[in-house]
Amino acid sequence: MDYKKIIAAAVFAATDAALNEEEIYRLLEVPKQENLGDYAFPAFALAKTFHKNPAVIAEELATKVKSDYFDHVEAVGPYLNFFLSKNVVSNEVIKQVLNEGADYGYFDEGHNGNVPIDMSSPNIAKPMSMGHLRSTVIGNAVANILAKRGYHPIKDNHLGDWGTQFGKLITAYKLWGNEEDVKKDPIKNLVAYYVKFHEEDVEHPELDDEARLWFKKLEDGDEEAHRLWKWFSEVSLKEFQRVYDILDIQFDIYNGEAFYNDKLDEVVELLKQKNLLEESEGAQIVRLDEYNLSPAVILKSDGASLYITRDLATAIYREREFDFAKNLYVVGSEQTHYFKQVQAVLLKMGFESAKEMHHIPFGLITVNGKKLSTRSGRIILLEEVLNDSMDLALKMIEAKNPALPNKEQVAREVGVGAVVFNDLKNERILAEDFNLEEILKFEGDTGPYVQYTHARGQSILRKAQELAITGSDYALDDANAWVVVKQLEKFPEIVKEANDRFEPSVIAKYTLKLSQAFNRYYGNSKILADDGGIHARLGLVQATATVLKESLRLLGIKAPEQM
Structure with missing residues (x-):
């Protein structure tokens, strides 16, 4: 209502x-x-x-x-x-939540329209670091929210499996690599070669020329270059999957940059037909003066493609394949100008669908104030952070509730949930500094606080099962209950706002407000007191637990029944 x-x-x-x-x-x-x-x-x-x-x-x-x-x-x-009227509204809201359950807040705005979401997108032959967390969990939450609004999200892990970095990696492997070492520990050694390349090319710039040559060979189908590229890709995907399994995130397609390699000639041909290409210092560019943007370089002077060539092919493919309602890119805010260029070129090419292309930017993630970088060797592995978080959560559970059933599973859900919630609780455009011990606290603006509130509600409901309570009226006029009811009533509007803004933090902040309101109610009410109002009070508890669980699900976080 x-x-x-x-x-x-x-x-x-x-x-x-x-x-x-x-x-x-x-x-x-x-x-x-x-x-x-x-x-x-x-x-x-x-x-x-x-x-x-x-x-x-x-x-x-x-x-x-x-x-x-x-x-x-x-x-x-x-x-x-x-x-x-507290009585009238609380009765209606609680009944609606209980009747609709997890469907509460659903609205068919999208009519099952396809929405490809370009997200996660780690680079082959590099580890998944903390730097990959944001695109992965923001994209996953956006997908869940879109589905709640009736769209059909298509999560596309647009792997970085093409580009000049492969020329650098092949060069480094040829100079310093060892097949047996790569087989023993693929990513660690491949990253070491990549870092060494960037250390050496400061004094030996000719390495960059050799790297460009190897990438050109790869584009031209050279057998040795392709063999190494395929090998690097296969071992990387195995590493990535372990992290996605921990996060419990699945993808619908894995169309990396290489997938579009045979579609680049058409892009160039379409640009020529529209008379949009012109030469500049040997490169082929599209001028974007009317959009107040710098020229988009489509082909380098040696004829090699660039990111934008492949992203143009990607957008055209997605329009043809999915006839999308929206086309989303969850990529860092440093790429804002670049995506404006991609959109502008598509519009100049006559692709009206580009109007529904949306870049969803986010700020940098730092750890203890330091920026992460693969080429400089400052890498904090995402898998290690998730494992550390789960281990710390288990220690906390063993200290506070050692008899908890399935405590390893609960620790997994709490540890992973803490990392994800910390990322999503602030507006995505803001930078995030990560501190493991802070995010795992069971009080304050944390994921464990929201999860514990849900578990507290479930604990009350388990105790109430023995009381065989019946009734049909959920009218409440208690002031603390009213604050909870008003939060519950807002949920559909909250989902709409999160969807309209592509902003999961709207839901994360909402869960904190709902949890705070419920915990005040819990602290000031005798919920299980055997009187005429117990049925309504338990209805409010169940409605709150339902909405908290669904809110956490939209964020990609589990809601343990006990903690």
């Missing part, structure tokens, strides 16, 4: 249609102080129509606006403040 619509209809009826209901709806506010009601309508908007002081208009309307959903309406200065 949208209670703002009820208020808008009541105001509309009382003001002789001075404003339409949609206009009134948009003007409604939530007062900053709870003692000022649940919603407020600013009477300023009617001053010109009625030629009266807004405060006088509010006073007059306070006696005219009526609804069974209102406990009372009062004028406070120029505002008309609405106090919803």
Whole structure:
């Protein structure tokens, strides 16, 4: 039930249609102080129509606006403040959550429209470091939220399996590599070769020329270059899968950059047909002056492709293959200008679908204030961080609740959930500094705090099973319960906002507010007291646990039953 619509209809009826209901709806506010009601309508908007002081208009309307959903309406200065009926609204909201269960908050906005999501996208022959966490978990949460709004997300792990870095890696392997070492510990040794290349090319810039030559050989189908590339790719994918298994994240397709290698000629040909290509210092470029963007370099002077060549082919393929409703790219904010170039080139080529291309940027992740970099050797492996988090969670459980059943599984869910929640709780554009011990605390703005709140609710419900409680009325007029009810009522709106903004932090912040409200209620109420209100109180507990579990699921986090 949208209670703002009820208020808008009541105001509309009382003001002789001075404003339409949609206009009134948009003007409604939530007062900053709870003692000022649940919603407020600013009477300023009617001053010109009625030629009266807004405060006088509010006073007059306070006696005219009526609804069974209102406990009372009062004028406070120029505002008309609405106090919803706690009994009526709590009964409706709790019933709706319990009836709909995990489907609460679902809305078929997307009509099953396809939405490819370019996410995670680690580079072959490099480990998955903490730097890969953000694209992976943000993309996964965005996909879950889109599905909740009726879209069909298609998670595409657009692997970095092509490009000049392979020329560098092949060069390094040829100079310093050893097949047996790579077989024993593939990623560790391949990264060591890559780092050594960047150390050596400072004094020996001719290494860059050799790397470019090897990549050109790879593009031209050279047998040795292709054999090494395929080998590096296979061992890397095995390493990546272990991390994805820990995170419990699956992908629909793994179309890496190499997948589009045979589609690049068409891109170049289409650009030529549109007379968009021109030569600049030997390279082929597309000018984007009308978009206030720098020229997009499509082919280098040696004829080799670039990232943008392959991303143009990717976008065209996705339009043809999926007829997408939206085309999303979860990539760091440092690539914002680049994705504007990709979109602009597509629009100049005549691909109107590019209007639904959205770059979902995010800030850097640092560990103890230091930026991560593969080429400089400053790597913190994501798998190691996840394992450390799970180990620390297990130690905490053994110290606080050693008799907990399935404590290893709970530690896994808490440890992984803590890492994911910490990443998603702040707006994605902000940088994130990672501190393992802070994120695993069971109080404060953490994933374990939300998970523990859910587990607390489940504990109450398990105790209540012995009481054989029945009833059909969920009316509550307790002030602390009311705060929880209002949070529950907001959930569908929260999902919509998170979807509209591609912003999982909206849901993460919501879970913290709901948890805080519930824990205040828990601390001030005798939920299991054997009186006439126990059925309604347990309904509120169950509704809260349901919404917390679903909120965590949307973020890609498990909700343990016990902790």
